Amino acid sequence: xxxxxxxxxxLLSQHGSFGGTVNIYSHASQQCQCTMKFAVYIPPQAKLHxxxxxxxxxxxxxxxxxxxxxxxxxxxxADHGLMLVAPDTSPRGEGVPDEEGWDFGSGAGFYVDATxxxxxxxxxxxxxxxxxxxxxxxxxxxxxxxxxxIFGHSMGGxxxxxxxxxxxxxxxxxxxxxxxxxxxxxxxxxxxxxKYVGPDPSAWPAYDASALVADxxxxxxxxxxxxxxxxxxxxxxxxxxxxxxxxxxxxxxxLTLRMQAGYDHGYYFIATFMEDHIKHHGQVLCG
Amino acid sequence: xxxxxxxxxxLLSQHGSFGGTVNIYSHASQQCQCTMKFAVYIPPQAKLHxxxxxxxxxxxxxxxxxxxxxxxxxxxxADHGLMLVAPDTSPRGEGVPDEEGWDFGSGAGFYVDATxxxxxxxxxxxxxxxxxxxxxxxxxxxxxxxxxxIFGHSMGGxxxxxxxxxxxxxxxxxxxxxxxxxxxxxxxxxxxxxKYVGPDPSAWPAYDASALVADxxxxxxxxxxxxxxxxxxxxxxxxxxxxxxxxxxxxxxxLTLRMQAGYDHGYYFIATFMEDHIKHHGQVLCG
Numbered sequence: 001x002x003x004x005x006x007x008x009x010x011l012l013s014q015h016g017s018f019g020g021t022v023n024i025y026s027h028a029s030q031q032c033q034c035t036m037k038f039a040v041y042i043p044p045q046a047k048l049h050x051x052x053x054x055x056x057x058x059x060x061x062x063x064x065x066x067x068x069x070x071x072x073x074x075x076x077x078a079d080h081g082l083m084l085v086a087p088d089t090s091p092r093g094e095g096v097p098d099e100e101g102w103d104f105g106s107g108a109g110f111y112v113d114a115t116x117x118x119x120x121x122x123x124x125x126x127x128x129x130x131x132x133x134x135x136x137x138x139x140x141x142x143x144x145x146x147x148x149x150i151f152g153h154s155m156g157g158x159x160x161x162x163x164x165x166x167x168x169x170x171x172x173x174x175x176x177x178x179x180x181x182x183x184x185x186x187x188x189x190x191x192x193x194x195k196y197v198g199p200d201p202s203a204w205p206a207y208d209a210s211a212l213v214a215d216x217x218x219x220x221x222x223x224x225x226x227x228x229x230x231x232x233x234x235x236x237x238x239x240x241x242x243x244x245x246x247x248x249x250x251x252x253x254x255l256t257l258r259m260q261a262g263y264d265h266g267y268y269f270i271a272t273f274m275e276d277h278i279k280h281h282g283q284v285l286c287g
Numbered sequence: 288x289x290x291x292x293x294x295x296x297x298l299l300s301q302h303g304s305f306g307g308t309v310n311i312y313s314h315a316s317q318q319c320q321c322t323m324k325f326a327v328y329i330p331p332q333a334k335l336h337x338x339x340x341x342x343x344x345x346x347x348x349x350x351x352x353x354x355x356x357x358x359x360x361x362x363x364x365a366d367h368g369l370m371l372v373a374p375d376t377s378p379r380g381e382g383v384p385d386e387e388g389w390d391f392g393s394g395a396g397f398y399v400d401a402t403x404x405x406x407x408x409x410x411x412x413x414x415x416x417x418x419x420x421x422x423x424x425x426x427x428x429x430x431x432x433x434x435x436x437i438f439g440h441s442m443g444g445x446x447x448x449x450x451x452x453x454x455x456x457x458x459x460x461x462x463x464x465x466x467x468x469x470x471x472x473x474x475x476x477x478x479x480x481x482k483y484v485g486p487d488p489s490a491w492p493a494y495d496a497s498a499l500v501a502d503x504x505x506x507x508x509x510x511x512x513x514x515x516x517x518x519x520x521x522x523x524x525x526x527x528x529x530x531x532x533x534x535x536x537x538x539x540x541x542l543t544l545r546m547q548a549g550y551d552h553g554y555y556f557i558a559t560f561m562e563d564h565i566k567h568h569g570q571v572l573c574g
Contacts, residue, residue, distance in 0.1 A: 016517065016549040018559050069554065072359040230303065262303040267356065272305050 009140055012037070018078040019044035022068055031124040031132045032091035038133065039068040042141065045081035052147035052285035053137055056086045057129065057156030061107045064088045070267040073274050080282035083143055087133055089155065091122040103188055104195060111159030112207050114196035123196055130163050130170060149173035149281040153270055154233070155180055155188070161209035161223070168219050173284040175224040175277045177270050178231055181244035182210040188238050210240070210247040218252040224280045225255065226273045228263030296427055299324070305365040306331035309355055318411040318419045319378035325420065326355040329428065332368035339434035339572035340424055343373045344416065344443030348394045351375045357554040360561050367569030370430055374420055376442065378409040390475055391482060398446030399494050401483035410483055417450050417457060436460035436568040440557055441520070442467055442475070448496035448510070455506050460571040462511040462564045464557050465518055468531035469497040475525050497527070497534040505539040511567045512542065513560045515550030
């Protein structure tokens with residue numbers, strides 16, 4: 001296993017955190033055809049033995065910074081001996097197509113492999129998250145590649161559910177905070193899928209967690225979802241946890257969906273329930 | 288005790304957090320002669336009985352947002368039943384004098400009452416923190432005004448030590464992260480005191496924790512300080528914890544100064560040791 005000085009990764013910053021370190025890296029992405037950044041938390045246990053990996057996918061407008069600075073996850077990751085990996089939410093930079101607005105383009109890659117022009121040449125976040133990024137992590141850090149979990153928030157909760165459901169061999173544990181759980185049936189998802197994947201909805205179910213559960217049937221992985229009841233995007237029907245719950249019930253997919261009174265869509269909500277999510281993953285990945 | 292709808296405070300935002308709420312307020316400040324903002328964390332216990340108050344003073348360039356979004360303190364404040372209060376670091380806005388640079392003026396009030404022109408009319412952060420803000424908190428929230436602690440980071444660690452040492456009747460507990468512990472002997476402090484209080488150093492000791500301990504002698508309040516050994520400002524001689532330690536030893540002031548290997552000056556450091564600091568205050572304030 002190579003160390004962190006392999007030339008594929010450039011270390012941009014490093015900070016001590018709960019006995020381990022928070023590192024920010026950049027690298028040239030083959031999938032996204034641009035420079036991508038990601039944050040990692042290396043727990044103290046990684047000095048002693050390879051550790052499991054837990055990926056966090058962030059929501060609309062976020063970068064690799066939001067989760068690692070605001071979610072308060074490092075303390076619990078240090079308790080369990082989990083490495084955290086938090087990528088950016090889209091390709092970015094010169095030559096990467098973008099458009100006005102915050103819910104499509106930069107900061108809004110939606111964790112799909114775009115097939116429609118002009119997005120297809122760079123917007124390949126599904127393959128970036130499920131293939132390129134894990135390969136980089138496996139090559140560069142003291143990790144156990146057989147032990148991986150995935151979670152995320154909002155658009156990243158959608159990403160975590162989709163990546164996790166479609167790749168049971170890669171991810172042994174899945175959870176989400178306020179995920180976009182049925183994107184084919186909400187305006188954010190319809191816009192993103194319609195543009196990235198194209199207007200024909202027959203290609204969309206591969207990126208819709210509620211459709212995937214119906215297609216793929218149940219797994220033995222118990223999924224945990226927390227959803228704030230004061231979340232304005234819940235009221236606006238962007239998230240639709242009830243659709244995912246119904247799909248799970250029909251398919252026999254184990255799900256704990258917790259509707260949390262008094263919580264909204266932001267990082268104060270995420271931080272409040274972070275301990276439970278890290279435990280959920282730790283029980284599977286560190287068992 | 289009035290409720291939060293009294294006209295003196297304007298509620299700008301409210302978010303559920305660890306069973307309580309994070310609220311951001313603005314108000315017209317008499318001391319600073321401008322609109323000031325502060326963040327509070329109201330723990331769940333405040334619904335049942337008046338709670339103690341713990342003030343956090345932030346460092347250079349910060350606003351009322353940094354601590355409450357990044358320090359991870361709410362979890363521990365909820366455990367202990369402490370209200371957190373985090374003010375902005377200076378007066379701001381139209382008509383408030385400022386100058387270029389990040390270490391003086393806006394974001395850099397240094398927790399002094401300025402006496403020199405043009406700063407004296409607005410830059411009164413010492414009286415704001417020790418008088419106006421506590422009065423607002425006592426009037427507007429379910430708190431026990433007899434139970435107050437104060438802590439802070441860097442410039443705010445300096446502020447916490449100075450406010451705490453000069454007001455033993457107001458603050459029963461004191462701690463700091465990487466404080467500017469001897470500002471009369473570092474360039475940040477000399478610049479700030481020289482401009483806000485004037486070039487005559489005879490007026491400076493009132494705002495220098497190391498000088499204050501020597502003048503005031505010991506108290507029975509045990510002070511906790513954490514300082515990262517990888518902190519570049521430590522190396523640059525801006526912080527001088529050893530000067531404060533020597534002053535405490537000479538005066539018999541109880542101090543635990545912990546030099547933490549592998550930690551720098553930022554919020555990853557603060558978050559790592561936050562639990563210990565909240566415990567330090569909780570043991571005194573909630574006993």
